[in-house]
Amino acid sequence: MMNHFFHVNGPVFTFLSKFCDVLIISILWTLFCLPVVTVGPACAALYHTVHKSLLKSDGYILPTFWKSFCSSLKQGILLTLLCLFISVFCVLSYFFITAEGQSQIFVILYFALLILAAFLLLVLLMYSFPILSRFYMRFSVIFKTSVALAITRIGFTLLLAVIFLLCAVTMFVAPFTLFFLPACYAMAAERLIEPGFQKVLKASALAEHPSKSPAPGNSSEDPSGQKS
Template identity: 25%
Template sequence: MKHFLNMEGPFYRFLTRFVELIVLNCMFLIFCVPIFTIGASTTAMYSVTLKMVRNEESGVYNGFFQAFKKNFKQSTSIWILLWFTGIILLLNYLYLQLYDGDFTLLIIFSLLFFTFIHLLLTILVFPYVARFENTIRESMVNALKIAVTNPFQTIPVLIFSIGPVLLIFLSPHLFLVALYLSIFLGFSLVAYLNSFLFRNIYEKY
């Protein structure tokens, strides 16, 4: 019991990590406020959590600020590009409501395919940028290649990332719980869990 509660014990390590994730979550939300910085903030958060799971930590504050500054330009450019393509997809879905031609089924499948690709990029590209140094194009292409070649690790990442979002639509109670958790821990916890999977994937490269 003494070993369990001492400064080097599992309880203290768990409590320390728990507090670090709360701090990281707050920093992530604060730096997302301008909206156009969400990409850079996500990259910075993953930069910290990827170091956590590799035991290469440099502190939450320093690690986040350094990664945010280092990847700001590239991550923001990718985020704006994803926003732009997302708006195009949305407009296509709206146009589909008015379309009454012979290629409706083909258009639906095409939209679903490109929506899935867009979703994959939105979830996978920022952790990739946090770990590797490439051009914007190379980062987006390589993130998709990694997803295709590592489906069994990618599927849990999608579940961890999308699952909480889907749950909030099931009931008002779950929505309030998800909102509360997101404010204090949700985003950093998802990034932390995903980082264990990303660590196993990225070690191959």
């Protein structure tokens, strides 16, 4: 019994192997985020590598991460710039609201815009990069799909937002958690987001072939353009 416990395929070695994978993926994400504008492609690669290599044990970590990063580079940079623009708008709106001598009407207006922009930013950060990592979609479709998933799965969105904010604050306060927390967050996000992706796949298949019901799990030829 003890020999099986410490066997190369036993729970101890399996846990240590997965933990090492978590460290490698998290470090890769941190390094590829350093140029700032590549945060988007790095997040897409993080999610895809966790989904495919870590959780499904399909493919090696480094090739999977690099392939996903390269395929997501252009749109990922555009999404990063969009998120940076919204972030700047949120900061400027906050300073405008807290400035002295502002008209009450404009304060209310900017506060409403701030809430809307912050919600949109959070939605994009949580959904757009996983979508980018898993599907071939136009930039506008990624944007609309992110908002649609966030609204139609509001309970999961709120839970994901709590996890996201907790991880973001933890990594900011304790930078050493960058060595493992990014991959841990991606694993939690994968469990919450993937059921929504399956609904997108089924809806796309039905729209393309209304007379045919897609077989569960069969997405190799899905019209939504799922990445391998």
